[in-house]
Amino acid sequence: MSELKPIIGLEVHCQLTNLRSKLFCSCSADYRGKPPNTNICPVCIGEPGSLPVLNREALISVLKVAIALKADISRFTYFSRKNYFYPDLPKNFQISQYDGAGGIPIARGGSIDIGGRIVRIRRIQLEEDPGRIVYEGTITSSTGLLMDYNRSGIALVEIVTEPDITSPREARVFLEKLRSLLEYIGVFDGSLEGAMRCDANISIPGGGRVEIKNISSFHDVEKALSFELARQKQRMVRGLGVIRETRHWDPRRRITVSLRVKEEEQDYRYFPEPDLPPIIVTDALIEEAERSMPILPYEKIDLYVSKYGLSRGLAEILVSSKDLSELYDKIVECYGKPGRVASWLIEDLLPLLDKLGVGVKDSKAKPEDIAYLLKSIDEGLIDRSRALSMLRSMVLEGSRPVIVFEHSLESRISLVELDRIISEVVEAEGKAFQDAIRNPKALNYLVGLVVKRCGGRADPREVYKLLSKKVREYRRSRR
């Protein structure tokens, strides 16, 4: 029944991790790793009589998000209270924006290109993060809930898509693109735990719409949707139908569990937040947001293709991460040769970082040092394997590349001596030499032996040249 193509929409919540303070108070936005309930004030724990004051930086940041997603910014917008009781909500309402008919989010429309397909954005809005529930022991054995309000009041941007996504994989790609875009504009750091969370809507033809809550990482979005898609298809095949309901993603058991059937949908009794005046988004505010916008990924891909002549595929890989493309820009700035730098980064540097488990941002290697190393490789001053081991310590320890001039006049082996060693090696390794005559690739083995015999005083390229010459001479003599 693979023709049952799903229709998927996402509701993504991202913390504006660039901010210094929370959305409505002056508590630090950096709440992670602090002892419980030490990053709080009367406002963010909803003490009676306290009042919210909008963090202006949060407004600018969300305008940047809107600009990056090419959305229409509302010139008049306002906050609403979303009323519901839950222990993580200190006021038992959340200051958010009304999402129903007549509500005015900060921005509407816009889209993200996920590799040829367009996913439209429905709404972009600002709201406060709830606190965190901590269970004593495990969820099932716990005798009570403990509350940690350190996260309460952190600024969240909510981005809701139209149901334009057609597979779990596309959902993941969308989130990756979104993450990279938000990182580009400097409002978000996806490496922080819990900084991006998402709810997903999924339905297949003939079935009811199912909302999946509590997807806390973008790796899980594909898993949760794949599970749910399989579940829904199963039910359709067995003629059971799919009811409209809300389900919860359990990341440990990797399944979705029914939370509530839609008939009993919650009424949040939204109404305009009386403690915060409506926001008038002026030209000056938008200009301020625009001024602090960097060049965006899609603009950068075009630039790499048109100015540097990179293939679109190569450009997309470089731009997939803000850190990577910034590193690329800096290396090109030092060394030029954008094509060579791009392929080297992708063929050598990225696999190395991957192997070491180090992110581009965490690498200690300075771009100018990497440029110097690459230049040395290209000029034949250092061979690839030595360069890679040097790169490794540059990445891990931040050491400078030291290129020993192995072929400098003082230490370089004399041509006569080299010739003698080559002859000796060829003689000793007769079989290998025969192989090399049939298969030029086998020549490298001999090159290695010669270089070794020379104690590093020989230039491998020169050895290669001399050995090739020997092979050619041998062939000629046989003819």
Next chain:
Amino acid sequence: MKETYTLKLIQEIESGSLPLDEYLARKAEAIAKLEPILNSFITVVKGFEKSRIERLGLLKGLTVAIKDNICMEGIETTCGSLILRGYKPSYDATVVERIKKNSGVITGKTNMDEFAMGSTTEWSAFGPTRNPWDPCRVPGGSSGGSAAAVASGESDLALGSDTGGSIRCPASFCGVVGLKPTYGLVSRYGLIAYANSLEQIGPIARDVYGCALLLTAIAGYDPRDSTSIDRSYTDYRYALIEGLEGFRLGVVRELLGEGVDQRVSSCIEESIYRFESLGATVEEVSIPSISFALPAYYIIAMAEASSNLARYDGVRYGMSLSARDYDWSRYYEDVRSRGFGLEVKRRIILGAYVLSAGYYDRYYIKALKVRTLIKKGFMEVFKRFDALIGPSMPILPFRIGEKIEDPLELYMCDIDTVPVNLAGLPAISIPCGLVDDLPVGLQIIGSYFCEDTILRIAYNLEAALDLRLKPVFSEVCV
């Protein structure tokens, strides 16, 4: 300037003929003597009479009683509710900060209807406050404790809060002066919300001078309240100097309509003659949209209240029950069932109802439209008048228990006060006469941020009437 009570008191304190420590000791004595009868306070600040003030600021060491819905660091703040019993705020409200800075001595936290929902102070979880003019009668509300404390001399100044008349009503019933400022003039930071879009903190005093003085101390922009308005600073005492020659006053027909006690209307009429004799012109004026004010007010106030009061769940402050082996939602239910009183529950339920899907447009949105109409109605009239007048309360103070069974009849008492809150205008209530030894209050409504105008009008009337009111139960210093 005429030497009314507060001015005389300040002069005696400043000249040293009434030393501050003696003054404060007499205030403590008055409280000890009168509290068993009046119950004006929920909490008296221990040892306030021992306060030492280095340099006398604006308030000259005068005592200020604070309504118990205004937060004061470390002092129990209950809002007249069991659900907040034991709650000691971790911070001072902006107005408390300003009173301390201006050398006011805070005597305690005054009684009020639970969460300011009521107009009699009978809905307090800590027993009703009694009217110093007749302890069998209500002092009005919801700031009944503050007005009774000032009328009886337990405190010389007090803060109330006015959501739909909660300063003007008890000021009228207790024969004192109470002012509800323009929305945005006084910071609400630290005022425990009942209906955020309607309420303001305001001064209550024995005379207009005291009101002007305390308003000067507390008014002004506060960045912690996003609805507070950034304007230049005014000393409202200077507004009192001049007369009323050429003032244009409008008597609002809708405020003197059906349901107004004949004895109240005749007191208001006498004040009208007085204004004319002071050189003002008085004309009748109509603002028809005011007739819809009462239902619109209750819909908006209850809607906001239902959300504001959601936070009282017994987890972070106030009432708490043993929570083991409990589902959180059942715990919330238990705390809220036991902690809230009847009237509060009624308003939360009605408020949740008018915000529900399907009813929101029919009630809440319609109420907002009425609110806009009322604002426009007032704006139109203020093109022709400097201020508007009418009664503060349509009736005289009634007996404790007389109306409590009938919420609708009680809501009707707010008919003259709520239009001002819907429009966000300033208004003052001042005593304009006695009927059967019970005070009657006149309401003067000003245009936005024209507190100086209404204070000036009130001051001139006060001087002309020279009532020298002294309730049966009172202890005054001068």
